[in-house]
Amino acid sequence: GAGVSQTPSNKVTEKGKYVELRCDPISGHTALYWYRQSLGQGPEFLIYFQGTGAADDSGLPNDRFFAVRPEGSVSTLKIQRTERGDSAVYLCASSHSSDPQQQFFGPGTRLTVL
Amino acid sequence: RKEVEQDPGPFNVPEGATVAFNCTYSNSASQSFFWYRQDCRKEPKLLMSVYSSGNEDGRFTAQLNRASQYISLLIRDSKLSDSATYLCVVNRGSQGNLIFGKGTKLSVKP
Numbered sequence: 001g002a003g004v005s006q007t008p009s010n011k012v013t014e015k016g017k018y019v020e021l022r023c024d025p026i027s028g029h030t031a032l033y034w035y036r037q038s039l040g041q042g043p044e045f046l047i048y049f050q051g052t053g054a055a056d057d058s059g060l061p062n063d064r065f066f067a068v069r070p071e072g073s074v075s076t077l078k079i080q081r082t083e084r085g086d087s088a089v090y091l092c093a094s095s096h097s098s099d100p101q102q103q104f105f106g107p108g109t110r111l112t113v114l
Numbered sequence: 115r116k117e118v119e120q121d122p123g124p125f126n127v128p129e130g131a132t133v134a135f136n137c138t139y140s141n142s143a144s145q146s147f148f149w150y151r152q153d154c155r156k157e158p159k160l161l162m163s164v165y166s167s168g169n170e171d172g173r174f175t176a177q178l179n180r181a182s183q184y185i186s187l188l189i190r191d192s193k194l195s196d197s198a199t200y201l202c203v204v205n206r207g208s209q210g211n212l213i214f215g216k217g218t219k220l221s222v223k224p
Contacts, residue, residue, distance in 0.1 A: 033211060042118075042201050042214030043158065056210055091157060101146050101205060103212060105157035 002026065004106035006092050012112045013082055021077040021109045025094030032075050033093040033103060034067055043091055049075060082113045116216070117141055120202050123218035131192050135218050137185040137202030144213075146205040147178055149187045151198045152217065158201055161187075192222045 005024045013019050025032050031050055035043035045059040049069045057067075064082075069075040079086055089110050093103040120137045127133050139147075147164040162169065164176040164185055175188040185202055202215040 035212075035214075040216070042203075042216050043212075045211035045213065048211055059211065101148075101163070102160060105159070107157050 004092055004094055004104055006090075006106040006109050008109060009107065010110045010112075012114065014114050015082060015084060017082050017113075019079050019082055019111065021079075021090050021111070023075045023077070023092030023094075023106060025073065025075070025092070026096075026104055027073075028096060029094035029104075030072070030097050031095045031100055031103075032069060033095075034075070034077050035091040035093065037089045037091055037108070039088075046077070046090075079111075082111075084113050087111055087113045115140060117213050118202055118204055118215040120215035121218050122216075123220070125218065125220045126223060127192055127220070128223055129192060129194060131222075132188065132190050133192055133220065134189075135187045135200055135202070135220075137187075137215055139183050139185070139202075139204045139213075141204070141206060141213075142183065144183075144204040144206055147185050148203040148205075148212070149174075149176060149185075150201040150203050150214070152201055153198050158214075161200070189220075192220075194222050194224065196220060197222045 007022045033048045034046040037043040047057045051072045064080045067077045089108040091108045092106045095103045149161040150158040151161045152158045164178045168177045173190045177186045199217040199219045201217045203212050
């Protein structure tokens with residue numbers, strides 16, 4: 001079956017602009033996670049959805065970052081007033097309720113803020 | 115101090131070598147433990163879960179010592195295709211976010 005998909009695969013934007021990153025989880029997976037990976041680092045947790053609600057958003061770095069999952073499937077990560085330090089690979093993962101520990105990752109969106 | 119610490123690497127080994135990665139975690143409330151593999155410019159993929167009794171999957175053996183808060187991964191008879199970054203990962207609960215180490219890069223040479 002189809003895995004987690006993310007669009008766009010690459011996004012280049014200018015400092016101060018607004019961006020949206022999309023994640024389409026594996027069908028039937030109720031949990032969805034966003035992580036951010038900077039060069040030479042492991043992924044860092046941003047936010048976790050269980051269904052439509054954000055169960056844990058403690059990893060969002062500041063109020064410029066926001067994420068939604070209105071119908072409990074596709075999620076959008078939104079970044080306002082982008083800064084150069086936001087440049088990273090944004091990874092999305094999903095897991096099924098029968099095995100919540102096993103998270104399947106998408107290929108990521110590489111964001112570059114100039 | 116990072117919650118999950120790994121050997122800095124990189125590890126450069128010849129084919130057929132045995133290589134061991136170590137990892138420590140600082141939160142004693144951590145409940146689940148994993149090794150993920152990440153190829154260059156690709157997403158992380160689960161390699162194996164780690165259990166207190168230790169577990170083996172082919173050439174890979176993982177060990178967990180809860181008292182020392184220490185996790186290890188042993189790769190025997192390494193192959194060129196094992197070249198990747200290996201990420202030590204913990205989870206504080208039954209669901210929720212994974213906490214990743216920085217990763218250790220392995221290069222297996224012919």
